[in-house]
Amino acid sequence: MQQNLNYVYPQIFWVDGCTNPSTSCPPASPIAPFPPPVPDRRRKPRTNREGKSIGFLVVSLLILLSLTGVGLSMFQIFRLEKELAELREVNLLHFHAGERSESMKKEERKAAHLTGNPTQQDLPLQWEPISGHAFTAGIQYRNQGLVINETGLYFVYSNVLFRGSTCNSQVLTHVVYKKNPASPGSQVLMEDKKINYCANQKMWARKSYLGALFKLREMDSLHVNVSKIALVNFEESKTFFGLFKL
The missing domain is CATH 2.60.120.40 (Jelly Rolls)
Known part of the structure; x- marks a missing residue:
């Protein structure tokens, strides 16, 4: 014997809390708008003061790097000038020593x-x-x-x-x-x-x-x-x- 499996489900309507569509239901209340999204408190928006602080820090670092570069350049220049002066002094000593040596050689010939x-x-x-x-x-x-x-x-x-x-x-x-x-x-x-x-x-x-x-x-x-x-x-x-x- 074959059973009929096609059931007819009753239609249920829910209108503003009124389940029976044949009865009169009170007028629907206005739908409340969705609440605004809650801001993420983990990230605070940057203020102008913080932006100025970061800019000042960057400028300070750039100035410090510039001064450091100038200082290193001056140090290299002073060191090179010192080495050049020492070389000139050594060359001058060698020159005078050579002159004395030549003079002595001339005297030794007699x-x-x-x-x-x-x-x-x-x-x-x-x-x-x-x-x-x-x-x-x-x-x-x-x-x-x-x-x-x-x-x-x-x-x-x-x-x-x-x-x-x-x-x-x-x-x-x-x-x-x-x-x-x-x-x-x-x-x-x-x-x-x-x-x-x-x-x-x-x-x-x-x-x-x-x-x-x-x-x-x-x-x-x-x-x-x-x-x-x-x-x-x-x-x-x-x-x-x-x-x-x-």
């Missing part, structure tokens, strides 16, 4: 130191100009003497060691003299004489040193004489001759 030469046979004394401590710089060694090539003040020195095994009455003489092609003869610059230098027939030794300042002319030649070559010790540290220009 000097000579000769040492004893044991192979000689006659006077004036012969000298060693290049070996050992001997040298010539701006001064020429020629014909057993030192030749001046520039007029000026020179300090001239000579040292001779006399040594013997027997005593006698002979005078020991040590002389430095100069010659010049423009003037005849020779001129004694320094002289030393030794008397009573030994006793009792024993080994003896006596040193003779001469040194003084002279104004020498170009082409002057300086030489050394002794009284007896056989009594001279020709070791380079004991018998020598030289000069240098002031």
Whole structure:
């Protein structure tokens, strides 16, 4: 048996609290408007004062950054100026040192130191100009003497060691003299004489040193004489001759 499942549902109307449409219902009351939305109190609207504060803060930060940049720039400039001044000072010192070095080199060229030469046979004394401590710089060694090539003040020195095994009455003489092609003869610059230098027939030794300042002319030649070559010790540290220009 088949049942009818199509039910007819009664229509229900609800009009302003009146369920029966056939009965008279009181007039409908006016519908109240929806309330305004409640503002979100978690976000407060920014006021003008807060906006001004934020703007002032931004401007202050920009000014601070600008001043910091200016300060760093000034610091870099001062540091670079200091380094530049130090470099200039160093260069100036090097320049003056170079000038002094060049000046000293020029002065060093006018000097000579000769040492004893044991192979000689006659006077004036012969000298060693290049070996050992001997040298010539701006001064020429020629014909057993030192030749001046520039007029000026020179300090001239000579040292001779006399040594013997027997005593006698002979005078020991040590002389430095100069010659010049423009003037005849020779001129004694320094002289030393030794008397009573030994006793009792024993080994003896006596040193003779001469040194003084002279104004020498170009082409002057300086030489050394002794009284007896056989009594001279020709070791380079004991018998020598030289000069240098002031």
